[in-house]
Amino acid sequence: MYRNRKTTLIILLIIMVTVSGCAYRRGVPPDETPAPGQQSRLSPDQPREDLLAKSDQEAVEENINGFNIEDDLRITDATEQEEENKILALSQQQKTQVMGNIGSKSTNTVLHEYDTPLPEEINETMQYFEYTISFDYLLVTAEDGAEIRESPIPDATVVAEVDYLDKVSLLQRVEGEDLENSNIWYRVAFENDTQVKEGYLHSTTGTPRNFRFDRIQEAINELRQQVAEGPLxxxxxxxxxxxxxxxxxxxxxxxxxxxxxxxxxxxxxxxxxxxxxxxxxxxxxxxxxxxxxxxxxxxxxxxxxxxxxxxxIHLDVTLNQLNHVIVIDRDQQNQAAFELEENGLNLVSYILSTTGIPGDFSFETSLGSYKAIHKRDRFEYLESGTLEIAGYAPFAIRFTGGAYIHGVPVAYEEEDGEKVDPGLIEYLHTIGTFPRSNMCVRNFTSHAEFLYNWMDSENGAVIVIE
Structure with missing residues (x-):
């Protein structure tokens, strides 16, 4: 079964390399490149932005995808083929229970314990419950997947197999036996077929991620203090x-x-x-x-x-009061949403997300504090390098330029020469992995819908941190 998955992913990566045909860029997963779009160099005879400016009434934006969205769909299909063997990260509650019962093993020395707490000033008042994940997790970056082993030993019994870009909960960083010139392993926990299991992944197979609530809280408090000093x-x-x-x-x-x-x-x-x-x-x-x-x-x-x-600057629109804030962490590729109380923060959701990739053909999601400007139930975007409509993004909150927090992009299909909407797409396996968008912040569609309905755009802000 593991060999079949490996073969599928290798074929997928070969297809993607053939389709992309562009140069490798910083922050891009191996063998993937963004699709051509907005160029990084401007010229006087470039009319595209003037034409885009005329399309505001139709809510048309540049191509919002740093990569061709078909690449994300192919990766998702390849990793979702065997639903019964799907590996899931634990919820924070599940992980806390595992950490409470964790035991030592004679074969390993614990170097670090991953136990990120929620700061005391943050109250967990969750309103969105899909795609739960622990505060500390490991993103699998090995292109052909990896094997979770019973002990931090290269030939130990295989407990489970994970695919490229899977996420599992992080428990510890430990010393084990050498593999590929490193003796560092990660002790992980995961859910497989409704059962919670543990095991070890070698450090070369993934990268640690976490929800940096301390830094998120600091960014919100700084903005809250700014608003307290007068309208922005x-x-x-x-x-x-x-x-x-x-x-x-x-x-x-x-x-x-x-x-x-x-x-x-x-x-x-x-x-x-x-x-x-x-x-x-x-x-x-x-x-x-x-x-x-x-x-x-x-x-x-x-x-x-x-x-x-x-x-x-328009004097008639200000941020006088801060009720709702979404914080995007572009380094960790995740985000959290909060309602503000007088003496604290209420966490209403925390989830994976995907930001913009910098390069010749797309732009990074820029750092800073922004007004939640406008909400649209959907907006359309152009095909790269053209003025042809390629698709749309649902449940969008615009916070800077043409950049939105939105759901999974939907590419129109063609039928008898007409563009046809294939319907909403809920999930992409690539969300929460590496920057893949063009400026925008991509969410699972149901979460984008939650934020769209929840956000107080008159008294709301979006903060992007690194």
């Missing part, structure tokens, strides 16, 4: 609707990684002759003073003060 405004230049910012060089992003399109210039002095950086649509700012041409603002994300031309 935000940059408004969706699809350059208030004017294209001046070009700085010939690249699509500045030296800090922020994109030209959908942005405003943030000048160091109250003159357009001074140096500037780009500040993206949706980013929260505090107005300190104003002149005839500029708002003098503090930008909490940048930790400094800048001068923004007045057309890029």
């Amino acid at each position: 405004h935000f940059i408004s230049n969706y699809k350059n609707e208030n004017g294209a910012p001046p070009q700085k060089g010939d690249t699509a992003v500045d030296e800090h990684g922020y994109r030209v399109y959908h942005s405003a210039p943030a000048y160091e002095q109250a003159t357009t002759d001074s140096d500037f950086r780009y500040i993206p649509d949706g980013m929260l700012v505090r107005i300190l003073s104003e002149t005839d041409e500029f708002y003098h603002v503090n930008v909490p994300t940048f930790g400094g003060d800048f001068y923004i031309p007045r057309q890029y």
Whole structure:
């Protein structure tokens, strides 16, 4: 059975390499490359963004996929073929029970115990219960899967087999017998056929991940303090609707990684002759003073003060109160949503997610604190490099430029020359693995729907951390 899975995945990867035919890029899983889309270099004769700006009424965006969505569907199909042998990470409650009963083994020395707690100031008041996962987990990165063994020994009895991009709960990092010049193993727990089991995976087969609630809490508290000091405004230049910012060089992003399109210039002095950086649509700012041409603002994300031309900030829309916050952790590829109380945070969901991949053909999900700007039950996106509609994304919350938190993208099918909606797609195995989108934050569709219905967009924010 393991050989059959290995063969299937090898064939899949060969297909993907053949289809992609592009160069390897930082942060990309082995043998995968993003599909062609928005180029990283701009030219004066590039009309695409002007045409996109005219499509706002139809809610049409650039291609939201860093990779061809068919690649994600093929990976999902390959790893979901044998449902009865599916390996699942434990819920946090299940993992806590396992940790409480964990015993030592004579063959291993424990180097670290994975037992991330929920901070005392965070109350667990869950409202979404699909795709539960423990706070600490291991992402399987071995392309042809791996074998979970009874002990941290290369020839120990195989307890179970995991596929590429599976997730299992992390218990310990231990010393065992050498394999591939390393004696480091992970003790993991998982659910298989409704049974909770334990075993060991060698360190070369996966990478540890966790929900960094301490850092998430810190980011929310910083924003909460900002709002407590007075209303925050935000940059408004969706699809350059208030004017294209001046070009700085010939690249699509500045030296800090922020994109030209959908942005405003943030000048160091109250003159357009001074140096500037780009500040993206949706980013929260505090107005300190104003002149005839500029708002003098503090930008909490940048930790400094800048001068923004007045057309890029609308005074009539502010963030006066912070009720709902979604925090995206692009390093760990997961996220959490909170309702704010006077003396604490209520955790309503925590789940895997997938952010934007930087490269020649797509853009990273940019760091910072953003206003939850607009909700759409769906928006359409273009085929890469064209003005043809390729598909749509459901249950979307826009927070910067054309970037949304949304459900699994749906590519239209063609039937008798007409585009046909094949229906919503709930799940992708690639969610929570590596950056795979173009700026957007991809969720399981049912979770995107939950957030869409839950988010108080008038008093809500989105924070992206690293």
